[in-house]
Amino acid sequence: MSMVTTDPSLRSATRRRIILFPTPFQGHINPMLQLANILHTHGFQITIIHAKFNAPNPSNHPHFSFKPINDGFAEIADQLATNQDATFFLKYLNKSCMDPFRDCLAGLLAEPGQDPVACLITDAAFYFAQAVADELKLPRMALRTSNLGCVLAYDALPFNSKPACFYLTKQDTDYEASVPEFPLLKFKDIVKIATNPQGMGEFVTNMLTQMRASSGIIWNTFKELEEHDLETVTQVFPVPSFTLGPFHEYFPATSSSLIEQDRTILSWLDKQAPKSVVYVSFGSVARITESEFQEVAHGLSNIGFPFLWVVRPGTVAGSEWLESLPENFVEGMGERGRIVKWSPQQEVLAHPATGCFWTHNGWNSTLESICEGVPMICSPCFVDQPINARYASDVWKIGVFLEDGFERTGIEMAIKRVMMDKEGEEIRERISCLKEKVKLSLDEGGSSFQSLKSLVDYISSL
CATH class of the missing domain: 3.40.50.2000 (Glycogen Phosphorylase B;)
Known part of the structure; x- marks a missing residue:
């Protein structure tokens, strides 16, 4: 594992603060806390605003300040076991967290005697946060916890224009066919992506619009894995993009696991x-x-x-x-x-x-x-x-x-x-090559190393 070192050239000139806001799901909390650790090691004070649902344990991160907000999630939490529409929960949180988040953030900015806040980093799924950040005149960066290709697929898929294709079944002739708007995917794949295409379309439109309006996007991936898609992303999203992953290679995820191992x-x-x-x-x-x-x-x-x-x-x-x-x-x-x-x-x-x-x-x-x-x-x-x-x-x-x-x-x-089978040996060889590319990207001079340096410099300049 390539652990973070406190390279003086990467440390910010002052102990400025960064405020981070993850969505309250394990797969989103982990990378946000890993990013927080990375940035803390490079000289920033860290404050985590978080929903009370699936709250992280502050004792696992004594070097951070934690600020819980009311999320109203208890009113719908019982639906998690039966409702497969992920956008229902995400859109609910974007509404229920807005006022508590604005109040909490405004309070943090008004605290006397504190170091200045450099920027806000929220999960990209919290699209409402861009308007709050603009209102409070605070730069907001978006952390996208998926690969680059996922966002390009979301941008291309016809959630609104062809909702019927998300309801195909095995009996339909196109079920195994490729989706024209994103040929890597088959129609049987997009049936799983969106159980409610209209809701997904609304969520994706809001998320991508506010990613484009942000001060920059942070990605938990590395350049060598998605080089072609990175070129496309820089054209589709005209804001700085930073690919400094994989985050978990800097710090282990055990301390942020919500479930006992x-x-x-x-x-x-x-x-x-x-x-x-x-x-x-x-x-x-x-x-x-x-x-x-x-x-x-x-x-x-x-x-x-x-x-x-x-x-x-x-x-x-x-x-x-x-x-x-x-x-x-x-x-x-x-x-x-x-x-x-x-x-x-x-x-x-x-x-x-x-x-x-x-x-x-x-x-x-x-x-x-x-x-x-x-x-x-x-x-x-x-x-x-x-x-x-x-x-x-x-x-x-x-x-x-x-x-x-x-x-x-x-x-x-x-x-x-x-x-x-021989196919398995070939798969193992290919993924072993990618493993080596991960190590090289994190080493001094590698793509993720350089992207992290660029991110620290960029935040320090905001």
């Missing part, structure tokens, strides 16, 4: 042969049906490889934890398998026993797999995940896309392709 699995991994374990995790939000859950279980049982399966409580709709497993599954797996509620994922992926990562392709997980050189089996669930998965499988060719969803025969074939 089961570390006993590391000693179990120590007993497994090199590159023999199938690691399965579908992230902190995604949900699957009971039948899909059982197909995953049968696929893992039938393949014969050791496996580590993360089943977050609430993963299966209508189930608390493991009640939906096939009869005698746990007894049958014995020492060959482990099921846990959450894992120290970066350490699991870095472990020599881990042979492949069956993932939902959240952007953080995808980046972590790249950084450890672990081939992927791609099972995206919603929003940006199908886009990440298509890039992984079809552009970078570092994973196998599980095209037919959770079906045991397809699962077994995908695992064999990655773990046993």
Whole structure:
């Protein structure tokens, strides 16, 4: 891991403050806190404004100041288990947080005897914050916690002009066809991206408009992975862009995890042969049906490889934890398998026993797999995940896309392709090359190193 060093040339001339505001979801909080750590190491004081829902633990970050605001999320939190429309929650937060955020930010700016605030950095999904920042005459930068390609796809997809294409089913002739506006994606992919295309269209329009109005965009990616898309982004978004990722390579994410990790699995991994374990995790939000859950279980049982399966409580709709497993599954797996509620994922992926990562392709997980050189089996669930998965499988060719969803025969074939076939060896070679490019980008003079230096200089000049 390339840890941040306090290079005097990167430190700001004064102890100016930066105020950061993440959206309250694990996949968004982690990179924001990682960015905060990076900037703190380069001379800035850090204040985190945060929603009370999924609040970060201040004791894990004693060098930051935390300011909670009322978010009203408790009124709709019970819908998280059943409502698959992510934009419903994001649009709600953009309305419910506006006044509490403005009051909190204005109070911070008015505090006597404090160092001046250099800028505000908010998650790009908090699009309302641009108007608040303009009103208070404070530069706002947007952190986009996805890859570049995701934003280009969002900009191109016809959420408003062709909403019907987001409702296609397997029976429709175009279901497997490419989407003309963004040919990397198939219609069956965009069905997952937006369950409510009109709502998604409204959200995306607001987010992208305010990204263009911002003082700059920070991306958790690195130039060598998305060089062509970076050229397009600089044309589509006429504000400075900074690609200084992967953030987690600067600092480990364990301290910002919202779920308790089961570390006993590391000693179990120590007993497994090199590159023999199938690691399965579908992230902190995604949900699957009971039948899909059982197909995953049968696929893992039938393949014969050791496996580590993360089943977050609430993963299966209508189930608390493991009640939906096939009869005698746990007894049958014995020492060959482990099921846990959450894992120290970066350490699991870095472990020599881990042979492949069956993932939902959240952007953080995808980046972590790249950084450890672990081939992927791609099972995206919603929003940006199908886009990440298509890039992984079809552009970078570092994973196998599980095209037919959770079906045991397809699962077994995908695992064999990655773990046993020549195709898997070629995937491993490609992702190992990307792993090396990550290291080079973070080293002195590398693209991410230089982008971080440019960001620190830019914030210091605001």
